[in-house]
Amino acid sequence: MNDITEIEGARMQSQDTRIAVTSAETLKQLGLQEADLPMIQEVATRIQEGNPLSVAEFGRDVAEHTSAYADSLLDQVRNSDLDEAGTKLTQVVAVAQSLNLGALTNRRSRIPVIGPVIDRMRMGSGKFMAQFDTTRDQIEKLVSEVSQTQQNISDRNKGLEEMFSAVREEHRLLGVHIAAGKQRLVEIKGHADSLRVQIENEPARLQELSDLDALAASLDKRVGDLMALQQSAMQSLPMIRMIQANNQMLVDKFHTIREITVPAWKRQFMLSLTLNEQRNAVQLATQIDDATNDLLKRNAELLHRNSVETAKANQRLVIDVETLKAVQNTLIATVQDVIKIQQEGISQRRAAEKEIQGMRLDLQKRLSRVEDKKELH
Structure with a gap:
């Protein structure tokens, strides 16, 4: 009578634990909903107490899909299109910087009075227009080459969106398997506890108890592995979003360079060329006056310094x-x-x-x- 009572108590405890495993809080932690309960029950039936292989294969199909998506995600990170686009954009900047407008004003001849005239002859507008045309052709060629890369990156973002949905589904399926595994683990342990109560009267069932304990340990390890895979899938989701965001920023930046920066640069170059020619003309007219003023100022400063130092030397003991x-x-x-x-x-x-x-x-x-x-x- 006591054995029957203990067996019934173990069965009731197993039912209570099953309720705890499939509680709303537990489902929420696993990323599941109550609508997933039927699927959890169906998956739980795949684990057979007399078949250790059912535990070894439990959740393997979901794990394989998760690994495949992880490998695909790494391929996205390693893809050379991103490096190629970055290289092309870097070349655009380098070519633009190679046309140094500062040379029009910074490199001046030191010959008095006629120096600006020599500068104007040396740096004529025709020479810089030729250089500008060459630079413009190089930039337009680079921009054209990046266009295909830009399209590839946009297409890849669509693939990443599909990957995001698939990984999220894998996260849910892993949660279903984890919940089912925990439920079966409770049931197997409950069965094992009931056998422990009967083992004194039926020693022949000792091997059955040992098999159940081994099956429970294997299933517990399997559930732990699935939980680690589910966490890995959860971590993959923000990684996918960050890669998509980086791709989109690169595409947007290319649009900005092609549609705004490059045309604005061309206009500003022409304006800079004209303004520098005007500056050369103004500097040619004012350089003599500047040199005269500088000479007068230097002489006055030198006179002041010499007078002060002489007076100090004369008054010193x-x-x-x-x-x-x-x-x-x-x-x-x-x-x-x-x-x-x-x-x-x-x-x-x-x-x-x-x-x-x-x-x-x-x-x-x-x-x-x-x-x-x-x-x-």
């Missing part, structure tokens, strides 16, 4: 007061140090005299005792 103070302070310090050393020497000699006198008396006393001993003998 032969020996500075600060020098006299420093010498006097050093002399006083020297006298004080000498006096201090002499006083210390006197003190040391007095102390030495006392010690010598003491040694003398001690020696005399000891010698007198020796003489007394000799007379006694």
Whole structure:
């Protein structure tokens, strides 16, 4: 009667635990809903107590799909199209920077007065227009080459969206298998507990109990692996979104360069060329005046500096007061140090005299005792 009661108690505990495994909170943690309960029950029936192979194969198909998507995700990261697009855009910037407009104004001849004229002859507009045409052709060719890469990246983002949906479904299926595995694990452990109660009366069922315990341990390990795979799938979702975002930013940046930056750069170059020609003309007219003004200012500054330094030198004493103070302070310090050393020497000699006198008396006393001993003998 007690055995029956214990068996019934183990069965009730198994049912309670099954309810806990499929509770709303547990389903939420696994990314599931109550609508997934029928599928959980169906998947749980795949685990057979008498078939250890059913545990080894449990969830393998879902795990294989997850691994395949992970490999595909890594291929997306390694794809050379991203590097190629970045390289082409870098070349666009390098070509644009190679046409240095600063050369029109920064590299000036140092020859007075006629220097600007030489600069204008050396840096004519025809030469820079030719350079501009070459640069423009290079940029347009690079932009054309990137167009195909841009289309490939856009198409890849569509594939990544499909991958995102598939990985999310894999996450759900893994959750179903985890919930089913936990449910069957509870049932198997409950069956094993009931066998432990009966084992005293039926020793022949000891092997059956051992098999159940081994099956429960294997299933527990399998559920743990599935939980790790589900977490990996969850981590893949934000990775896919980040890759999509990076791809889209690269596509948007290319649109900006092609449709806004490059045309604006061409317009600004023409404006810069015209403005620099005007600046050359203005500098040609003003350079002489600037040189004259600079010369007058430098002469005035030099006169002021020479006058001030001359006046200071004339008013300066032969020996500075600060020098006299420093010498006097050093002399006083020297006298004080000498006096201090002499006083210390006197003190040391007095102390030495006392010690010598003491040694003398001690020696005399000891010698007198020796003489007394000799007379006694």
